[in-house]
Amino acid sequence: MSEPRITRVAGAIAEAEPLGDAALYELVEVGKKRLLGEVIRIDGDVATIQVFEETSGVGLEEPVRRTGSSLTTRLGPGLLGAILDGIGRPLEGLADRSGNFIAPGATLPTLDPEARWSFVPSIESGATLSSGDVLGTVEERPGLIHRVMVPPGMAGRVADIQQGTFTVSDTIATLDDGSPLRLSHPWPIRERRPMGRRLPGDRPFITGQRVFDLLFPVVEGGSVAVPGGFGTGKTVIEQSLAKYAKADVMVYIGCGERGNEMAEVLHDFGRLTDPVTGRSIMDRTILIVNTSNMPVAARDASVYLGMTIAEYYRDMGYHVAILADSLSRWAEALREIAARLQEMPGEEGYPTYLANRMSRLYERAGRVESEGSAPRTGAVTFITAVSPPGGDFAEPVTQASLRVVGALWALDARLAHQRQFPAVDWDSSYSLYVDGSADWFASEGGADWAKLRTETIRLLQRDRELREIAGLVGVDALEDDDRLVLEGARIAREFLIGQNAFHPHDAFSTVAKTYHLARLLWAFMQTGSEALSSGVGFEKLDLAAVRVAFGAVKTAPPDALDERIAETEQTIADMGAT
Numbered sequence: 001m002s003e004p005r006i007t008r009v010a011g012a013i014a015e016a017e018p019l020g021d022a023a024l025y026e027l028v029e030v031g032k033k034r035l036l037g038e039v040i041r042i043d044g045d046v047a048t049i050q051v052f053e054e055t056s057g058v059g060l061e062e063p064v065r066r067t068g069s070s071l072t073t074r075l076g077p078g079l080l081g082a083i084l085d086g087i088g089r090p091l092e093g094l095a096d097r098s099g100n101f102i103a104p105g106a107t108l109p110t111l112d113p114e115a116r117w118s119f120v121p122s123i124e125s126g127a128t129l130s131s132g133d134v135l136g137t138v139e140e141r142p143g144l145i146h147r148v149m150v151p152p153g154m155a156g157r158v159a160d161i162q163q164g165t166f167t168v169s170d171t172i173a174t175l176d177d178g179s180p181l182r183l184s185h186p187w188p189i190r191e192r193r194p195m196g197r198r199l200p201g202d203r204p205f206i207t208g209q210r211v212f213d214l215l216f217p218v219v220e221g222g223s224v225a226v227p228g229g230f231g232t233g234k235t236v237i238e239q240s241l242a243k244y245a246k247a248d249v250m251v252y253i254g255c256g257e258r259g260n261e262m263a264e265v266l267h268d269f270g271r272l273t274d275p276v277t278g279r280s281i282m283d284r285t286i287l288i289v290n291t292s293n294m295p296v297a298a299r300d301a302s303v304y305l306g307m308t309i310a311e312y313y314r315d316m317g318y319h320v321a322i323l324a325d326s327l328s329r330w331a332e333a334l335r336e337i338a339a340r341l342q343e344m345p346g347e348e349g350y351p352t353y354l355a356n357r358m359s360r361l362y363e364r365a366g367r368v369e370s371e372g373s374a375p376r377t378g379a380v381t382f383i384t385a386v387s388p389p390g391g392d393f394a395e396p397v398t399q400a401s402l403r404v405v406g407a408l409w410a411l412d413a414r415l416a417h418q419r420q421f422p423a424v425d426w427d428s429s430y431s432l433y434v435d436g437s438a439d440w441f442a443s444e445g446g447a448d449w450a451k452l453r454t455e456t457i458r459l460l461q462r463d464r465e466l467r468e469i470a471g472l473v474g475v476d477a478l479e480d481d482d483r484l485v486l487e488g489a490r491i492a493r494e495f496l497i498g499q500n501a502f503h504p505h506d507a508f509s510t511v512a513k514t515y516h517l518a519r520l521l522w523a524f525m526q527t528g529s530e531a532l533s534s535g536v537g538f539e540k541l542d543l544a545a546v547r548v549a550f551g552a553v554k555t556a557p558p559d560a561l562d563e564r565i566a567e568t569e570q571t572i573a574d575m576g577a578t
């Protein structure tokens with residue numbers, strides 16, 4: 001058979017023939033520049049290839065080389081702290097002098113081939129191992145032990161295992177049949193990694209955002225869609241979670257959004273330290289960058305790359321969070337490719353398989369028991385921004401997400417306009433993880449956590465009804481009790497669920513702080529109501545002092561929090577005494 005050659009190039013798509021014997025999703029090198037691409041359709045002798053890089057300058061008749069494998073990433077120590085492009089190439093290594101991140105055709109390995117890691121075996125020669133078993137450990141970053149596992153599908157008796165300092169491709173152990181084991185192994189990113197079994201979520205993913213932790217919690221292993229129109233705060237939420245939320249490993253995927261936002265992430269994340277450990281947050285972070293100016297086919301891959309890396313750390317027994325901004329840009333990449341292929345379009349031009357692809361992606365989140373004879377429990381939590389055009393949620397990407405996610409954090413342009421941030425619409429948002437996280441919050445937050453949650457929601461609902469009435473008759477016509485509800489809801493919006501992402505002590509709320517603010521709000525409502533029924537008029541309540549006190553709790557530095565809470569308790573107790 002003659003060598004395959006390019007017969008057509010148009011944007012991210014190329015055709016080559018004869019290439020009918022390639023496998024679907026086989027990785028190929030396209031043209032003299034050896035651009036990486038993936039076979040996405042085979043029709044007789046002709047293969048259609050989506051190319052992960054700029055195709056300008058690629059000519060007809062140039063050769064196409066098969067690689068024999070699908071788009072694969074190497075998983076091993078050195079991923080933490082990495083900044084990768086959509087197909088797993090380290091960006092720092094690729095940035096050229098003109099500031100463009102990538103030189104075409106460069107095939108830099110994901111893992112530094114030169115880095116040496118100190119490996120300590122945890123088993124001995126003669127041990128019989130199966131897929132997923134731990135061979136030993138490497139301290140990948142301070143505080144994170146990287147468990148070196150038998151790659152999926154491999155098993156056998158260990159003939160030899162060594163302690164020492166190795167690169168990711170050195171052989172550290174050999175099985176009886178001669179198969180080598182290394183610190184790293186390849187994995188095709190579009191395939192989900194095997195697991196032992198799925199487990200229900202039983203503990204919350206602490207987001208540090210009160211509106212989520214208190215009202216719309218997510219469990220470790222849960223999935224959440226965050227739809228919102230332009231400027232409603234999706235990116236700020238995703239970034240706040242990546243910076244402050246509690247997970248062993250964070251995978252942040254900047255997918256098809258503006259490059260300057262990603263530049264900010266790179267800058268911020270390099271300087272931030274984890275308040276608990278004092279270490280750089282990059283010690284637990286992997287950044288995947290595929291901004292709007294980068295090739296669209298790689299945007300498709302970037303999400304699978306992030307998911308694969310997350311599953312890998314999950315298999316070690318860690319809790320990993322993936323934050324993607326935004327899944328809509330990923331779906332748009334699918335639409336663009338499908339249009340180029342002249343596939344039959346579905347709703348709004350998206351391919352008919354969109355919903356199916358999306359649910360398969362979301363299904364890779366979860367809390368699971370790993371493979372292996374001593375299984376570990378790990379979780380992948382998936383929280384993704386969705387950018388519906390015009391903020392209209394009745395569009396395919398939002399709708400497909402809603403069918404599969406366990407929680408919806410719906411952002412509302414009106415709230416964002418009022419600068420009520422996070423602009424989470426408490427009427428349409430929901431969480432199916434309330435029950436799954438209730439025990440944890442009751443023991444770690446406070447025994448009355450569930451009651452405080454219900455009361456806060458009730459207060460906000462009551463507020464909405466009253467405001468409709470007040471809009472008709474005026475606030476002055478309302479009963480004192482109702483005016484107390486309006487005031488309580490105002491405190492709830494401003495000091496309990498409102499959080500300023502740019503204030504050093506407000507950007508993240510500990511579970512204790514969230515609990516106390518909710519409890520103080522409840523105390524305010526109780527005390528206020530008692531004062532009113534004992535005959536104190538609403539006008540006589542010292543609400544200004546209460547508001548100042550709540551504001552002081554909200555922005556209190558950690559070491560002053562207890563004091564501010566005590567002061568607020570006192571202010572509430574005194575508010576009716578005139």
Ligand SMILES: Nc1ncnc2c1ncn2[C@@H]1O[C@H](COP(=O)(O)OP(=O)(O)O)[C@@H](O)[C@H]1O
Nearest residue numbers: 230231232233234235236421422499500501502
């Ligand atoms: N929690 C927050 N605290 C303060 N300002 C916020 C917060 N969330 C959003 N904002 C403001 O809203 C702007 C738009 O948010 P952004 O996340 O970029 O929106 P989106 O990604 O939905 O387009 C931000 O630049 C910021 O000024």
Ligand SMILES: [Mg+2]
Nearest residue numbers: 234235236257
């Ligand atoms: Mg954004």
